Amino acid sequence: MTVPSPPRPLRPLHALLPEGSVLYRVHRTSHGGIDDPGNRFNPGIGGPTRWAFFGRPIVPVLYAAASPEAAVFETLLHDAVPGSVVPAAYYRSTVLTVLHTVRDLPLGQFHSAGLRKLGLHAADLTDTAAETYPATIEWAQAIHTDTDLAGIEWMSRQYNSVACLVLFEGPGRASARDLVPAPDDPAGRNFALPHDQEWLAALAARADITIEV
Numbered sequence: 001m002t003v004p005s006p007p008r009p010l011r012p013l014h015a016l017l018p019e020g021s022v023l024y025r026v027h028r029t030s031h032g033g034i035d036d037p038g039n040r041f042n043p044g045i046g047g048p049t050r051w052a053f054f055g056r057p058i059v060p061v062l063y064a065a066a067s068p069e070a071a072v073f074e075t076l077l078h079d080a081v082p083g084s085v086v087p088a089a090y091y092r093s094t095v096l097t098v099l100h101t102v103r104d105l106p107l108g109q110f111h112s113a114g115l116r117k118l119g120l121h122a123a124d125l126t127d128t129a130a131e132t133y134p135a136t137i138e139w140a141q142a143i144h145t146d147t148d149l150a151g152i153e154w155m156s157r158q159y160n161s162v163a164c165l166v167l168f169e170g171p172g173r174a175s176a177r178d179l180v181p182a183p184d185d186p187a188g189r190n191f192a193l194p195h196d197q198e199w200l201a202a203l204a205a206r207a208d209i210t211i212e213v
Contacts (some may be wrong), residue, residue: 001128003135004120006142012108013117015153017165023064023099023179024071024187038097039179041169048133050126051140051152051166059144060169061151062179068096068187070162072203076191078158082208091200091211096189098182105174107165108143110154126154140166150174 027036031045041060044053052061065071076091108114110126125136143149151167151174167174182188189196194213201211 001123001132003125003128003132003139005135006139007118008142009146010139010142012110012143012147012149013114014149015107015109015114017101017105017107017150017153019101019103021101023066023101023165024068025062025064025097025099026071026075026094027097028093029095037183038095038099038181039176041167041174041176048130048137050133050136050157052137054137054141055144062167062169062174064099064165064167065156065159066163066165067159068189069203070156070159070164071096072200073158073207074156074164076200077204077207077209080204080207080209085210085212086204088212091191092197094191096187096191096196098185098188099179100182101178102180103178105150105167105178106148107151107153108147108149110139110152111163114153122155127157127160140168144168148172 025038027038030036041062043060044058065074076086076094080086115121125139128136140152143152151165153163153165156162156164169175189199191197191200197211197213204211
């Protein structure tokens, strides 16, 4: 599968993530010894993802989803296949944080009419395997260079009824101040706790994936 190069300048369809939106993010509680309450942008830690990393200096990003299920399938269950087992060590240091947006955030829409406007379908850009990430990252860099949008919205590849988004940190884009963690929200999870492990196991079982406890 070959991902096409983005047209330049890139003029995507705009989508609005309104103030008061609820997002869900799975993450570790700290990175490099720095605590992450849920709204910390990744400064470039880890390997390539669909939309990161790019830029010199690297543009920090934050991924989130519009539902807890999509957030889990896009992270902890991203590489799991039916019949596989997810080791306890892989998830016990992670949490699911609920985030609330405190201002409107304009995004590029890479789904629905947004894809068709660019002459694309999901299979061309957002529903592609990891080996295409160097090419899909070019689209994120093009949006960042050619527009002042705060990020990208697309439909989850791993849970394709729910939208996901990536936000770009920077002046005029997005920042941790735009996302307020809600630690007392009942949808939040701490996967070191037995009750939340049971929730995770039940979710994974729907895809014939086993969670080691």
